[in-house]
Amino acid sequence: MVFSAAQLIRRDGVVATGMREVAAHAEAPRGSLQHYFPGGKEQLVNEAVGWAGRYAGNRVARFLAALPEPTPGGLFAEMVRQWTDEYEAVGFASGCPVAAATVDCAESVVSTREAAAGAFAAWTGPVAGALVDMGVPRERADALATLMISSLEGALLIARAERDVRALTTVSGELGPLLDAAVTRGRGPRG
DSSP states (O other), X not given: OHHHHHHHHHHHTTTTOOHHHHHHHHTOOHHHHHHHOTTHHHHHHHHHHHHHHHHHHHHHHHHHHTOSSOOHHHHHHHHHHHHHHHHHHHOSOOOOHHHHHHHHHTTTOHHHHHHHHHHHHHHHHXXXXXXXXXXXXXXXXXXXXXXXXXXXXXXXXXXXXXXXXXXXXXXXXXXXXXXXXXXXXXXXXXX
C-alpha cells in the first residue's frame, strides 16, 4: 500500500490521491488501510514519502554499479537517465513523489513537510557518500549532493511542463563537468 501510494502521489499529487484509490491500486481490502494506517491519509502519505526517499538513496549504489568507472558526473548522468528513459518510454505523467508531497503539503501538514525533509536527507546522504568515495572532499560532498538533487528535481518539473527531456539532458551535460572537477584525490575510503 505504501508503494501504491507513492506511485499515485508521483502521478496525481497528494490532494488527488485518495485512500480508496490506494487500496484499489494495491489490490488490498479497504479495511486494511485503517488497520495498517490508523493515522489515516496523513500517515500513509508520510510513509510513502519516506519510502521514496529510501528508494532513491538505495538506487545510488545501483547507478554506480552500472558505470565502468564511477565519476561524479557519471553518477549524475545515471540519476538523470532513469528519468529520461521513463519519460521517453511512457510519457511525462509522473514525477518524484517527495516533490509532489512537498508542493502539496509543505505549508499545511507539518508531519508531511518533515517526512519530505527526511526523504531528501535519505537521498542526499548516499549521494554525498558516493561523492566522497570518488574523491570529492567531505566538505564539498554534501553541498554538491544537494546541488545534484535540486538540479534533477527542477529539471523534472521543466521536463513535465515542456513534455520534453531537454531540461534533463541540459542539467546532466552542464553539471557533469563541474562535478568531475570537484574530485581532488583518488578513490578510497571516505575521508
